[in-house]
Amino acid sequence: MRVTCAQLHIENADVVGNTERAVAAIERAASEGSDLVVLPEIFNVGYFAFDSYARAAEPLDGETLTTIRETARDCGVGVLAGSIVEDLTASEDAPQGEFANTSVLFDRDGERLAVYRKHHLFGYESAETELLTPGDELSVAEFEDHTVGMSTCYDLRFPELYRELAELGATLVCVPSAWPYPRVEHWQLLPRARAVENQLYVATANGSGQFEEAELLGRSAVYDPWGTTLAASDDDPTLVHTTVDPDTVAATREEFPAWRDRRR
Numbered sequence: 700m701r702v703t704c705a706q707l708h709i710e711n712a713d714v715v716g717n718t719e720r721a722v723a724a725i726e727r728a729a730s731e732g733s734d735l736v737v738l739p740e741i742f743n744v745g746y747f748a749f750d751s752y753a754r755a756a757e758p759l760d761g762e763t764l765t766t767i768r769e770t771a772r773d774c775g776v777g778v779l780a781g782s783i784v785e786d787l788t789a790s791e792d793a794p795q796g797e798f799a800n801t802s803v804l805f806d807r808d809g810e811r812l813a814v815y816r817k818h819h820l821f822g823y824e825s826a827e828t829e830l831l832t833p834g835d836e837l838s839v840a841e842f843e844d845h846t847v848g849m850s851t852c853y854d855l856r857f858p859e860l861y862r863e864l865a866e867l868g869a870t871l872v873c874v875p876s877a878w879p880y881p882r883v884e885h886w887q888l889l890p891r892a893r894a895v896e897n898q899l900y901v902a903t904a905n906g907s908g909q910f911e912e913a914e915l916l917g918r919s920a921v922y923d924p925w926g927t928t929l930a931a932s933d934d935d936p937t938l939v940h941t942t943v944d945p946d947t948v949a950a951t952r953e954e955f956p957a958w959r960d961r962r963r
Contacts, residue, residue, distance in 0.1 A: 796832025
């Protein structure tokens with residue numbers, strides 16, 4: 700399966716422009732043979748546009764995700780719609796609260812395969828913990844020949860979440876993100892560690908852009924079950940393509956059976 704991490708240029712509170720850039724990236728990735736496209740965290744509003752969260756919040760069938768769903772269907776490509784600010788009051792099965800940082804996985808027909816609400820909200824110089832409600836369920840879904848797990852940005856610092864995804868059968872974990880400078884080393888270390896620990900693929904899709912509060916560092920990448928970097932970018936907007944093979948996950952676990960040696 701060919702996966703693409705769409706490193707988008709994101710403007711704070713420019714929902715129309717950001718969504719148009721996402722659509723263009725999906726269309727281009729599909730034309731270049733991608734099977735699955737991963738978008739960044741809160742790609743439509745911009746992660747740092749905290750003052751815009753409430754008025755830009757949408758239900759799962761709102762305008763942004765409807766546009767992405769239709770683009771996935773029209774292009775015949777799977778899309779992990781990075782994340783949006785979800786209006787929880789519009790969903791009966793949502794956790795109690797007003798808003799969440801929510802990602803949705805669509806298949807090639809635009810059908811919703813899975814929903815993930817970010818578990819670990821970032822409290823360090825961020826208003827996310829004040830504005831959003833954390834999710835309480837993990838999500839995996841079958842897409843093509845992979846079992847795809849979903850997580851978001853700050854979740855990378857919590858290895859137990861990735862072990863749970865691996866135990867649910869994930870062979871590929873996608874990580875929409877809005878990771879800023881200066882923590883470049885952390886951004887490159889943590890997903891590699893999660894890949895090595897769980898012997899699976901990890902694909903990170905970060906944004907690109909300068910804001911008053913921060914600058915996104917880009918560097919989207921895909922790591923294989925050995926922690927090898929298969930594809931990566933700098934901090935400019937781009938598409939990061941590579942091929943991920945579930946047989947490699949099985950072969951890695953067979954060759955180096957660390958899971959067999961675990962003690963609880």
